Amino acid sequence: MEKWKGWRKMRYEAELDPDFSREIASIPGGDQLYSCIQCGTCSGMCPLSPNMDYTPRQIIAMIRAGFKGDVLSSYTTWLCASCYSCTVECPKEIKITDIMYAAKRLAIREKVHPKRFPTPVLAREFFRSVEKNGRSTESRLLVNLYLRTNPFKMFKQTGLGLKLWMKGRLGIRKESIKRTGELRKIFKVLETEHMVKTKDQLARQEEVSS
Amino acid sequence: MSYLYYPGCSLKSTGRAYEESMLAVFEHLQLPLEELEDWNCCGATAYMAISELKAFALSARNFALAEKQAGGAGEINMVVPCAACYLGLNKAYRYLKEHADLQKTILKALKAAGLSYSDHLRIRHPLDILANDISPDRIKEAVSRPLEGLKVACYYGCQIVRPYADFDDQHEPVIMDKLLRLLGAEVVDWPLKTRCCGGSLTGTVEDVGLRLSYILLKEAKKRGCDVIATACPLCQFNLECYQSQIGRKYGNGNDIAVAYFTQLMGAAFGIAEHDLGLQRLFVPLHLQGTGDKVTGGQYVSR
Numbered sequence: 001m002e003k004w005k006g007w008r009k010m011r012y013e014a015e016l017d018p019d020f021s022r023e024i025a026s027i028p029g030g031d032q033l034y035s036c037i038q039c040g041t042c043s044g045m046c047p048l049s050p051n052m053d054y055t056p057r058q059i060i061a062m063i064r065a066g067f068k069g070d071v072l073s074s075y076t077t078w079l080c081a082s083c084y085s086c087t088v089e090c091p092k093e094i095k096i097t098d099i100m101y102a103a104k105r106l107a108i109r110e111k112v113h114p115k116r117f118p119t120p121v122l123a124r125e126f127f128r129s130v131e132k133n134g135r136s137t138e139s140r141l142l143v144n145l146y147l148r149t150n151p152f153k154m155f156k157q158t159g160l161g162l163k164l165w166m167k168g169r170l171g172i173r174k175e176s177i178k179r180t181g182e183l184r185k186i187f188k189v190l191e192t193e194h195m196v197k198t199k200d201q202l203a204r205q206e207e208v209s210s
Numbered sequence: 211m212s213y214l215y216y217p218g219c220s221l222k223s224t225g226r227a228y229e230e231s232m233l234a235v236f237e238h239l240q241l242p243l244e245e246l247e248d249w250n251c252c253g254a255t256a257y258m259a260i261s262e263l264k265a266f267a268l269s270a271r272n273f274a275l276a277e278k279q280a281g282g283a284g285e286i287n288m289v290v291p292c293a294a295c296y297l298g299l300n301k302a303y304r305y306l307k308e309h310a311d312l313q314k315t316i317l318k319a320l321k322a323a324g325l326s327y328s329d330h331l332r333i334r335h336p337l338d339i340l341a342n343d344i345s346p347d348r349i350k351e352a353v354s355r356p357l358e359g360l361k362v363a364c365y366y367g368c369q370i371v372r373p374y375a376d377f378d379d380q381h382e383p384v385i386m387d388k389l390l391r392l393l394g395a396e397v398v399d400w401p402l403k404t405r406c407c408g409g410s411l412t413g414t415v416e417d418v419g420l421r422l423s424y425i426l427l428k429e430a431k432k433r434g435c436d437v438i439a440t441a442c443p444l445c446q447f448n449l450e451c452y453q454s455q456i457g458r459k460y461g462n463g464n465d466i467a468v469a470y471f472t473q474l475m476g477a478a479f480g481i482a483e484h485d486l487g488l489q490r491l492f493v494p495l496h497l498q499g500t501g502d503k504v505t506g507g508q509y510v511s512r
Contacts (some may be wrong), residue, residue: 048418081406082409083406085404087372101259137223154370164451167489190264
């Protein structure tokens with residue numbers, strides 16, 4: 001017999017991570033997170049909330065309560081299309097889109113994001129290409145994405161690709177900047193620094209300041 | 211006043227028609243443009259999901275290059291037509307200004323590459339420039355083939371006006387409506403002006419992305435418009451190139467033209483269709499009143 005879907009997942013206090021909200025709030029302006037009144041405007045405005053496993057309002061509440069594992073492994077943040085309608089409408093001026101980004105980055109760093117879901121793969125491929133060439137090449141990005149998620153889909157999209165190419169709208173040549181060395185030097189300085197601090201980094205920071 | 215043009219990745223590939231038409235319109239209105247030399251990715255959306263600091267550094271390198279190229283000439287206007295680039299660069303510029311410690315880190319990184327920037331840059335969208343830097347009269351004067359009888363839905367997309375732009379209202383933008391009315395077009399009432407088209411989700415989580423684009427197309431059709439005017443390469447791509455897929459899935463016809471607002475402006479100015487990239491459109495644009503039928507379909511060499 002199929003399991004009744006009515007039961008919610010239960011969490012005990014001991015399973016929660018009280019430092020999680022501080023990690024997310026470590027981004028510039030992230031402190032606003034604590035002024036959330038749970039009005040639900042963000043979820044109402046979000047065009048993607050019907051597709052999410054937790055609505056944006058729930059995500060904010062879960063971050064504050066310390067549901068670290070559930071937030072970081074959820075699909076919600078990866079479905080956010082960053083249209084910023086939540087941020088614009090929030091009566092408490094919480095930068096919800098930025099909080100979604102913070103959760104994405106932490107999930108990537110802690111390697112707990114949904115596996116083989118196309119959006120984190122796209123983000124990583126895009127990042128890789130820009131890191132190397134300073135620019136992204138749309139055609140190559142898509143090929144890499146399909147190879148790593150669903151190669152079958154590439155065949156499905158061949159028609160569209162061909163049509164774009166015929167119209168001169170799809171370049172196959174790799175795009176790159178001339179002075180990639182400059183970028184490498186810039187990135188090298190930033191390699192060890194992050195805007196979202198992990199628990200260890202927060203603890204270390206506190207030690208230094210006290 | 212001169213402008214530095216930042217194309218971004220899309221305007222060199224899927225959004226080529228946007229670049230072509232924008233350059234043609236700016237030239238027609240005698241607004242001098244110069245492309246930013248060796249520009250790099252703005253660090254928007256997908257990139258920000260991995261490292262925000264590096265995304266800001268990418269933007270900052272563009273700022274540094276712009277200042278270098280302008281040679282310290284007072285205020286520099288950087289023209290950014292892609293909505294995602296516009297938001298990304300604008301966000302980075304503001305964040306670095308507002309958060310001193312963040313700026314310190316980024317400047318330190320730039321210094322390692324022998325770059326730096328101060329702050330007399332303005333990130334501008336072509337809509338902002340065409341509506342605010344030149345008078346409506348000048349645009350009216352330039353119109354030689356008014357777009358009479360053309361019903362247009364002005365679609366701004368999500369990232370142009372919110373949340374960091376200051377040239378129009380975040381909830382109910384009107385700047386493009388005004389601009390297209392000057393050209394003689396009939397602007398339909400269209401409440402989905404800033405509703406998300408699905409962005410990159412159309413390519414990744416197709417079911418979700420297509421539905422969002424479908425909502426926009428359906429509403430446009432219901433309101434009887436001939437063309438949706440866009441100001442973002444991704445919105446244009448989603449609404450136009452996926453139209454047949456959306457049609458197959460939801461049983462909605464695929465016959466609404468989706469053009470860049472600069473293409474419509476250029477058409478009204480009487481610029482040749484080939485210079486506006488109109489031949490690159492999947493759904494041909496019918497310009498009523500002029501008797502012209504601008505067709506798509508022919509092969510375009512690079």
